[in-house]
Amino acid sequence: MRYSKIVASASLTVLLLAGCNINPMPISPDERLSSMWQDQTEMYAxxxxxxxxxxxxxxxxxxxxxxxDHRLALMEAVLQDTQLEVATxxxxxxxxxxxxxSFREQKLGSSSADFYTGQQTLRSSTxxxxxxxxxxLTFTWNILDFGVSYFQAKQQADRILIAQERRRKVxxxxxKDVLQAYWGASIAERLLPGLEPVLKEAEHALEVSRTIEGDRLQPIIAVLEYQRSLLRIIDQLKKLRADLLVAKPKLAGLxxxxxxxxxxxxxxxxxxxxxxxxTNVADLENLSLFYRSDLREEIYQERISRADVYKEMLKVLPGLTIPIGLNFDSNHFLVNNFWLEAGVRTSVNLVNLIAAPKIWKSAETQVEVAKIRRKALSVAAVVQVNVGYQQYIKALDSYKNAKELSKIDAGIYTATANQAASDAGSDLERIHAATAALASQLEKEQNLADVYGALGNIYASIGLDPVTGGIEHITVRAxxxxxEKTxxxxxxxxxxxxxxxPKPTTAAFVN
Structure with missing residues (x-):
């Protein structure tokens, strides 16, 4: 009887262990298709x-x-906030x-024996x-755990601030990205309507030239050189059109x-x-060192590392536990089935005492690493501001020069187009002039976009945030x-x- 129970228990254990065997299960095509359609529906909802x-x-x-990307940064900040509630x-x-x-097949019985003789002194009883x-129902408070949890909660509060700084960086x-993409798309909308006729005219002139080449109406060298010039113009125009066509999808993605x-x-x-x-560069540098999100994040990271030092110090101290419990046992042999129990327990991890100096040194090193990293980022921030400012000055100067060049090329094209000529050479000059005018206009517009892009780099280097507070319930227009105002x-x-x-405080010395 007892043997059969042991076999049954062993068989049940084997079955349970077999049921715990888990194999990788890749997502099925139907599940992936359903997920794909759901994502497509919700992306723009x-x-x-x-x-x-x-x-x-x-x-x-x-x-x-x-x-x-911005939504993700906001959700990460919300996630950190909920984790603070858990830490609290x-x-x-x-x-x-x-x-x-508790159930036993047989009652728990016992007897006593004489310590010296080993003879049974009492009959078996239960x-x-x-x-x-x-x-x-047990209430337990561990003072050491409370101290560690306190510093963990302070660290989590700093992680919330880090998440906010990362959102500001996004x-x-x-x-910066919208500045570049918007002006690129704006250039495309303004230049593409004028580019297409010039491209069609160049392709038509190339077809006419090939007809002339086939009929041997002009010297072959002059015709081939003319075709080479046209092909270079067509290639330049197609590359220009390709660059302009990708600007709007980039903006749509942003x-x-x-x-x-x-x-x-x-x-x-x-x-x-x-x-x-x-604004002068020195003011921009100071603004960058004050507002830049990377530097603020490192300050919070230093505070988190400092809290690690305090946590490791606490772990060396004795742990004091105070349990208070209300108990119940339905055993009818007991005189009191309900009773209140309380006590105090203390414990010390002796291994922590041995490892404490090394642990403290490691935690202090983390603090120093955070300080050095912040200083390195400060140098990088100052360099980035200066580079961005020089790029802005260069883009502004290039725009002014391109603006004058665009006026000249537009005048050349107007004068060339007004000349009535019927030979292929005049057509080539007119197409060349139209292409040059388009290229000059594009260069002017691109330099204008570069100016705004350089400003965007400066603002990103400084870390200024034009939006404060929540924007979930604000309309796009508002x-x-x-x-626009900011x-x-x-x-x-x-x-x-x-x-x-802050004003310096004067200390009073008493003799």
Missing amino acids: KQEPITRPLTFYDALARALKYNF VNMLPKLTANAGY SQDASHGLAD VNNLI INAPLHTSFTLAKPEKTPEPPELN LAVHL LDSWYKGYLPKLPSP
């Missing part, structure tokens, strides 16, 4: 439709509201409730029911608009002149108005000011 031509500020507002709960004492039921219920990069939607950009009455930044003031040189330094 809950967005305001584009009902008007987009200004730059409209595009930037849509990027801040709907770009998934971990500081509370432990309150556990247990309940169970003081416990074969089956009885158990329950307890915003800075979005401003503002999370479906790539196949036909949105248009607002066309200004005239090309805006680039802003001239009325956010665009706020962004960025226009930045363009004019009205950047935020640093806080005033």
